[in-house]
Amino acid sequence: MPDAPGERVISVLDLAALDPAALAPLVVHAEPWINFDVGLLVDRFWANTINGLAYGSVYALIALGYTLVYGVLQLINFAHSEIFVIGVFGVYLTFVALGFEPGAIPNLPLAAIILDLVLAGLVAMAVAGLAAIGLERVAYRPLRRRNAPRLAFLITAIGASFVIQQVIRIWRGSNPEGTIRLLPPSPVFSIFGAPVTNLQIVIILASIAMFVVTDRFVNGSRLGRGIRAVAQDPATATLMGVNRERVITITFLVGGVLAGVAALFYLMTIPQGAVYNGGFLLGIKAFTAAVLGGIGNLRGALLGGLILGVAENYGQSLFGGDWRDVVAFVLLVLVLMFRPTGILGESLARSRA
């Protein structure tokens, strides 16, 4: 190459001429911004599906609370995620009250473990249910009395969410509670090579059972008829002798109880979950699940929760972990573009008995 003066300057800047070790900290590590790892997706398909269904069941149980309240009041109860956190602390503190300590897994007979878990679940259901009623009394009923605009309810919901969160933080501190695990997961059988753990079987079956009970309650019972009547037309329902305030209280109670069940399953899956802000992300995901399935629709909440749980796992395998949440919301946007009322669309009022 001719040794022109201009080119000599360029050769000074030639990166290859410099010591690579000296340059190392300056070179930005290149990594693809998105992957398409179809092999991993196929390889892990069944494992992702099973794990996704189990975690999605928790989404679904929380989503039912959003959907019920929305169906009756057309209110997005953003504080529902904090009702769930109250349930989580209900479970945790029951464990503590039963004498369990963070750390080692206790060596107890299975019957005793099941009894303890059921007890913790019942406490969580009671605590979360009562908290939901309390929230309704304190935050929403006064607004309803004054015929406040819908936006005021929404802002109040967000405010209530922060208040509950911060009260828990002041009470329990900002570090997660120590891990208490009664039932470590162990594989029971395999589906196409993907292990299914005892925990996942319990969670999936119990969630579906809770859903069926709730569905029968809303669609089959007398109280459920009241809920549907108020959802359809509050004014006429009142004229027909339905006690609207009572229906609203029951709706919040049912939502809270389901959040309590979700809390038990969540803490069994993620023992580190007892922390003041632990409900934030889950609440958003559950709300997304409710909208995805069709908000106001019980079956939609179940379907949305399960789909979301599975889709996140597929997304993580296919695109990489950065895309986990993106997949969930892209899915939501796509569904809403083609079915603006969600997958099942129907609202609580129109579902048949």
Added chain:
Amino acid sequence: MIRRRLAAAGALVAAVALVLSGCANQEGGQQQGGGPQAGAPAQPTDAVLPAGNGQGRCAPGTSIGYAGTIAGQNAALGIAIVNAAQLAVDQHNQANPNCQVTLVRADTGGTPDTATGPVTALINNPQVLGIVGLPFSGESRAVGPALNAAGIVNITPSATNPGLTQNGWTNFFRGLGNDAVQGPAIARYIQQRLNAQKVCVIKDDSDYGIGLAGTVTQALGPAASCQVDVKTNQREFSAVIGQVQQQAPQAIFYSGYYQEAAPLIQQLRDAGVQTTFIGPDGVKDEQYVVNAAGSADGTLLSCPCVPQEGFTDFTNAYRQAFGVPPQTYSAESYDATTILLRGLDQGIADRAGLLNHVRNYNGQGLTKRFQWGPTGELTNTPVWMYRVQGNTIVTDTQI
């Protein structure tokens, strides 16, 4: 129709909130640790101590400042640092009757958006001649320009983001190794001591996690055969574990904080993955051990902090003053405070003088030798490996 719109609007709010939450949890910073251990260095015989020779002379009211979290998030780390600074000042004042220094505390809350006010108050206090802090990288970046403009010397005992010394600030000095030092040290340890040729690097989405993962991956070269991402606040890692299982690595390096590392290690061990797990200083916290409930046993934890249990005079004095053993970065804070006190003892009475004193400082501290290069980085910084043994974090070896 209204319902539909409300639901859609709600979903949008949810999406925005999610994005914001992702951004809000990215502050750099390290946590606390400690415990009884072996193999830690003893106090260097020539270490400069706060008491000095007892001949210090300075004007009454002379002050140094601590800026950092005291009651905010990750407060435990800030308390470990401010306590050690207070201990240094108290020991100094006891030994030097003619130089009584005050430690002025400014609680930054640990986040960039809350740090500016308290730091401005320190800057506007003419008696504050130098600052120990700030503990976290994010807040350090936020207030750095103001401190630099004020010409007030600033020694950080724990902020490790390499970018902090590349802003042209002339007042900023880092009292420990940064992540560009820690990363290659971790990589060396993984390749040479663990003999791992296939390593999974898992990182969270914080500045700290991404930065450190980058330096480790680079130093590992082709051995970093798999890259996995997790999100801040993620608690369910089955898909991550699937990726790891498919790659079957010989070691896993997690670049992030203990809040995600604890459920991750537990779920990894539950899934039967027994691969050696290595974490950085962001994981080196007793919270990690508590939250992983037994699964943390055997985890290796790197840290640019020097084991303190060999500095018996210091640890005893700390324990006596505060009722607990010193935590991560306490000794680094003690050293940084000592360096400022040495300057004040010489009668330095203005910020420019103290800045000059630190710039030209060359002396041994408890943790290491302090002599800064032109950018404010130390030339020789030790990185140590710690290990979870049962329910405690013990010192492993210098790496």
